[in-house]
Amino acid sequence: MTLAAATNENLAHISNVLVYSAMAVYTLAFLAHIAEWVFGSRSAVGRTAAALTAPAAAAVTVTTAKSAQSGGTAVLERPKVVTRSAPGSRDVPDGPGAAGGSEKGDLYGRIAVSLTVLAFALHVGGVLSRALSVQRAPWGNMYEFSTTFAMAAVGVYLGLLVAKKNVRWLGLPLTTSILLDLGLAVSVLYTDSDQLVPALHSYWLWIHVSCAILSGAALWVGATSSLFYLFRDAHEAHAAEGRPAGAWDNVLSRLPSAATLDKFAYRINATVFPLWTFTIIAGAIWAEAAWGRYWGWDPKEVWSFITWVAYACYLHARATAGWKGRKAAYLALLAFACYLFNYYGVNILLSGKHSYAGV
Amino acid sequence: MAKTDKSASAPAPEESEAGAAGARMSTAPAEDRGQAMPGSFGGVRAPGALGWLAWSAREATGWVRWFWRQLTSMRVALLLLFLLSLATIPGSLVPQTGVDQLKAEQWQKEHETLAPLYEKLGLFHVYSSVWFSAIYILLFVSLIGCIIPRTWQFVGQLRGRPPAAPRHLDRMPAHATWRTSAEPEQVLAAAGRILKRRRFRTETAADSVGGEKGYLREAGNLLFHISLIVLLVAFASGQLWKSEGGKLVVEGDGFANNLTQYDDFKAGSLFDADDLDPFDFDLDSFSGSYERTGPQKGTPRDYAAHVTYRDKPGAERRKATIKVNEPLETTRSKVYLIGHGYAPMVTVRDGKGDIAFKGPIPSLPLDSNVTETSVLKVADYRDKDGKPDDLGFQGNFVPTLDLRTGTMFSQFPALDNPRLVLTAYRGSLGVDSGVPQSVYQLDTTKMKQFKNPDGRAFAQAMKVGDTMTLPDGAGTLHFDGIRQWATFQVSQKPGNGAALAGAVAALVGLAGSLFIQRRRVWVRAVRGADGTTVVELAGLGRSESARLPEELADLAAALQPDAPQVAGDATGDAEGDDSGAAAPDAPADDAREGASPAPEAPAETSEGARA
Numbered sequence: 001m002t003l004a005a006a007t008n009e010n011l012a013h014i015s016n017v018l019v020y021s022a023m024a025v026y027t028l029a030f031l032a033h034i035a036e037w038v039f040g041s042r043s044a045v046g047r048t049a050a051a052l053t054a055p056a057a058a059a060v061t062v063t064t065a066k067s068a069q070s071g072g073t074a075v076l077e078r079p080k081v082v083t084r085s086a087p088g089s090r091d092v093p094d095g096p097g098a099a100g101g102s103e104k105g106d107l108y109g110r111i112a113v114s115l116t117v118l119a120f121a122l123h124v125g126g127v128l129s130r131a132l133s134v135q136r137a138p139w140g141n142m143y144e145f146s147t148t149f150a151m152a153a154v155g156v157y158l159g160l161l162v163a164k165k166n167v168r169w170l171g172l173p174l175t176t177s178i179l180l181d182l183g184l185a186v187s188v189l190y191t192d193s194d195q196l197v198p199a200l201h202s203y204w205l206w207i208h209v210s211c212a213i214l215s216g217a218a219l220w221v222g223a224t225s226s227l228f229y230l231f232r233d234a235h236e237a238h239a240a241e242g243r244p245a246g247a248w249d250n251v252l253s254r255l256p257s258a259a260t261l262d263k264f265a266y267r268i269n270a271t272v273f274p275l276w277t278f279t280i281i282a283g284a285i286w287a288e289a290a291w292g293r294y295w296g297w298d299p300k301e302v303w304s305f306i307t308w309v310a311y312a313c314y315l316h317a318r319a320t321a322g323w324k325g326r327k328a329a330y331l332a333l334l335a336f337a338c339y340l341f342n343y344y345g346v347n348i349l350l351s352g353k354h355s356y357a358g359v
Numbered sequence: 360m361a362k363t364d365k366s367a368s369a370p371a372p373e374e375s376e377a378g379a380a381g382a383r384m385s386t387a388p389a390e391d392r393g394q395a396m397p398g399s400f401g402g403v404r405a406p407g408a409l410g411w412l413a414w415s416a417r418e419a420t421g422w423v424r425w426f427w428r429q430l431t432s433m434r435v436a437l438l439l440l441f442l443l444s445l446a447t448i449p450g451s452l453v454p455q456t457g458v459d460q461l462k463a464e465q466w467q468k469e470h471e472t473l474a475p476l477y478e479k480l481g482l483f484h485v486y487s488s489v490w491f492s493a494i495y496i497l498l499f500v501s502l503i504g505c506i507i508p509r510t511w512q513f514v515g516q517l518r519g520r521p522p523a524a525p526r527h528l529d530r531m532p533a534h535a536t537w538r539t540s541a542e543p544e545q546v547l548a549a550a551g552r553i554l555k556r557r558r559f560r561t562e563t564a565a566d567s568v569g570g571e572k573g574y575l576r577e578a579g580n581l582l583f584h585i586s587l588i589v590l591l592v593a594f595a596s597g598q599l600w601k602s603e604g605g606k607l608v609v610e611g612d613g614f615a616n617n618l619t620q621y622d623d624f625k626a627g628s629l630f631d632a633d634d635l636d637p638f639d640f641d642l643d644s645f646s647g648s649y650e651r652t653g654p655q656k657g658t659p660r661d662y663a664a665h666v667t668y669r670d671k672p673g674a675e676r677r678k679a680t681i682k683v684n685e686p687l688e689t690t691r692s693k694v695y696l697i698g699h700g701y702a703p704m705v706t707v708r709d710g711k712g713d714i715a716f717k718g719p720i721p722s723l724p725l726d727s728n729v730t731e732t733s734v735l736k737v738a739d740y741r742d743k744d745g746k747p748d749d750l751g752f753q754g755n756f757v758p759t760l761d762l763r764t765g766t767m768f769s770q771f772p773a774l775d776n777p778r779l780v781l782t783a784y785r786g787s788l789g790v791d792s793g794v795p796q797s798v799y800q801l802d803t804t805k806m807k808q809f810k811n812p813d814g815r816a817f818a819q820a821m822k823v824g825d826t827m828t829l830p831d832g833a834g835t836l837h838f839d840g841i842r843q844w845a846t847f848q849v850s851q852k853p854g855n856g857a858a859l860a861g862a863v864a865a866l867v868g869l870a871g872s873l874f875i876q877r878r879r880v881w882v883r884a885v886r887g888a889d890g891t892t893v894v895e896l897a898g899l900g901r902s903e904s905a906r907l908p909e910e911l912a913d914l915a916a917a918l919q920p921d922a923p924q925v926a927g928d929a930t931g932d933a934e935g936d937d938s939g940a941a942a943p944d945a946p947a948d949d950a951r952e953g954a955s956p957a958p959e960a961p962a963e964t965s966e967g968a969r970a
Binding site for chain 2: 080081082083084192194195196197198199201202204270271273274277278281284285286288289290291292293294295296297298299302303305306309310312313315316317319320322323338346350
């Protein structure tokens with residue numbers, strides 16, 4: 001019989017301190033992002049007005065070729081590739097970003113990203129020390145799941161930033177969500193660091209739960225993108241009709257274009273869908289070993305299935321005439337709402353076999 | 360571009376060409392947009408009975424075909440998918456008989472008005488209800504109706520060749536052009552080589568080379584959808600042939616897998632008792648460990664049932680440990696550890712001093728600290744005068760009694776301070792009445808409780824080794840010891856392997872269909888008016904892909920050593936000035952500058968090549 005090591009109280013305490021510190025730094029990052037948007041609003045007005053009245057001006061040929069000149073050898077120029085978007089699309093350029101070209105705003109934005117990196121480091125430390133305190137995967141209860149979920153979401157965001165994707169606009173919604181998630185984790189879902197119940201003694205814990213967390217974190221990015229797509233799309237339709245600027249135009253005009261947001265959301269969701277499928281399959285294999293059946297309509301299973309079908313709906317809708325665009329985006333949001341319900345709702349409102357340590 | 364995309368907007372003339380170039384790239388079902396409402400399919404009815412028959416047949420086949428087209432259309436499939444997710448929800452909100460029978464029954468008791476209505480709607484067994492089945496069966500019929508034609512189309516595509524280059528390559532989603540001094544034939548040969556090296560299927564025409572790649576996307580797509588059918592069939596057959604039984608085994612006892620041995624047994628409708636796997640096992644010992652400190656004190660940490668088993672009578676006996684996540688696998692069955700508890704071992708002697716009962720008292724846990732209710736029925740009993748009678752014992756077994764807490768409830772699930780507290784009855788147990796009884800419940804209506812001399816009910820708390828002497832020399836009960844018991848679930852589920860295979864295939868197919876891009880590339884080389892060769896490259900993707908322009912740029916770069924650019928040739932100029940040979944009436948300037956934001960003049964240029 002293998003008995004896991006006793007809880008290392010010291011490390012567990014350090015973990016809590018680190019998570020609280022990370023929350024404090026995320027709060028600072030949140031404020032810095034607010035400052036970024038506020039400073040950006042000043043200089044943006046003129047620019048956006050100009051950009052929207054002549055949207056195509058900015059859209060003309062972006063030179064993608066780069067002459068590689070070296071010494072006296074012949075000039076070898078890469079040919080330009082001209083791309084055309086599908087007919088019917090609006091061809092509105094991406095907005096300038098939260099800072100809206102204002103130097104001060106940009107400075108605050110950079111500060112915010114730096115703070116997010118710092119908070120992420122603290123956060124990772126918190127999750128790791130929690131894991132080390134009990135020498136197991138730190139996903140035994142809802143508190144641990146939530147802290148890791150937030151960590152994964154920030155990780156996905158930072159990863160996209162490192163990959164030079166245009167995701168800085170995500171900073172504010174990200175820090176907001178992270179603070180909400182962590183706040184809920186430390187106040188409502190908190191559970192002391194402890195060993196696992198027998199049902200969780202399995203290497204599938206590493207596979208199944210980590211995939212669920214990573215899927216959720218990436219789906220969050222996709223859903224946020226879809227949400228902002230809906231706002232931005234309405235804003236673009238608004239601008240195309242030449243109606244006077246609304247209250248949020250200033251903010252929305254700084255976002256990437258609706259087409260960019262929609263495409264980004266699709267790519268994320270389509271990439272995560274196989275991972276989510278794998279999460280469910282891994283869960284089924286584990287359930288077969290732990291509970292004697294791979295599928296038993298336990299509430300968590302039911303809702304993961306609903307989430308899966310909802311995302312399948314979204315993927316099909318995007319390829320179906322009359323459903324792509326806004327309707328598909330609504331489906332994406334609905335699908336993510338299913339994921340969220342599966343995450344919190346099933347554990348808090350329904351009872352099933354996925355309830356550990358109280359919730 | 361998929362056919363489905365095309366119908367989204369009024370097809371502009373140039374788009375129809377893109378459509379032709381992209382034809383047969385997708386096998387997605389064509390959308391019947393703006394289809395007239397179905398009216399009469401029969402057409403003109405000829406006079407007479409024969410005419411009526413012919414008309415009816417035409418009418419009927421027309422309707423069937425219309426219905427089939429509707430069912431297999433993407434829009435209906437989408438609707439069915441959506442309905443499926445909606446229909447799944449109630450099963451998670453209303454307790455299901457198949458998931459937790461006790462909970463469902465309790466819910467039905469608590470909701471007297473709603474329960475009959477819910478019962479009628481099948482809400483207590485949603486996943487086997489008519490409406491839920493209707494949705495998924497329709498969905499799968501729709502799926503099959505979609506897969507079969509798509510498979511044939513895909514086979515056709517595999518046997519076909521990439522289509523010839525469209526006339527206006529500059530109207531494709533990605534396009535590049537330059538002038539070179541190399542001969543057109545040279546350029547085309549090089550292009551063919553390069554495309555082949557990059558594993559494009561190529562087709563050479565007079566002045567162009569076409570290539571297509573990414574067929575695995577559709578293969579993955581088909582594989583995924585076929586795997587879903589495999590999964591459904593595996594799940595259904597698992598349900599039909601499954602068997603699942605529960606058995607409580609006390610340490611030292613054994614179990615042989617046959618129907619009579621089970622405490623409870625469920626099986627699918629096609630299950631046959633002869634299919635049972637003839638294994639048996641003995642429970643040698645059971646061990647459990649629990650959290651000793653902290654807020655989660657008492658939470659189980661590890662359970663292990665140590666057994667000796669053999670696959671069939673006469674086979675070699677082997678030792679094994681069954682844990683919560685580690686079932687015992689016999690030839691065709693799996694034995695899962697489900698629960699555990701304690702069985703107080705007692706010896707009851709009757710009024711004559713003969714042994715009336717020796718063995719474990721059936722006890723059921725009440726709470727997580729394993730406070731148990733214990734009931735013992737002794738039917739084979741004679742009083743001190745030798746008269747036959749029944750004895751009944753009732754009470755609790757408490758593994759850790761702590762009187763300081765002032766309760767009789769156990770304070771910890773392990774055997775720290777075990778006590779057996781019993782009271783006794785005599786009279787008729789009612790076991791001969793023919794009405795089936797639970798071993799865990801004592802019917803005391805025809806029994807009389809033993810009393811102390813002072814008139815209070817007789818009861819005693821015993822440690823292991825203690826003896827309870829019933830008043831009036833009615834007999835004794837000796838607390839011999841404590842054994843643990845474990846409940847096991849024995850499942851036999853055919854179709855698990857097929858389900859796993861289906862799931863893995865679905866995953867592989869899904870990855871293929873989402874991550875592989877189907878795309879076409881054309882290279883055209885024509886001698887221009889000024890004597891140089893105009894090279895044109897164009898790409899068309901099945902879906903909007905950021906990688907297509909990148910890939911095209913790579914191809915162009917790879918082609919350049921064989922088709923070096925004429926010095927001083929700026930790509931933009933070349934197209935405007937002498938694209939004559941390639942596309943005399945190309946509205947190239949519109950496409951480039953796209954000054955008007957009108958939708959029919961798409962002018963987005965995006966960063967294509969890697970800098």
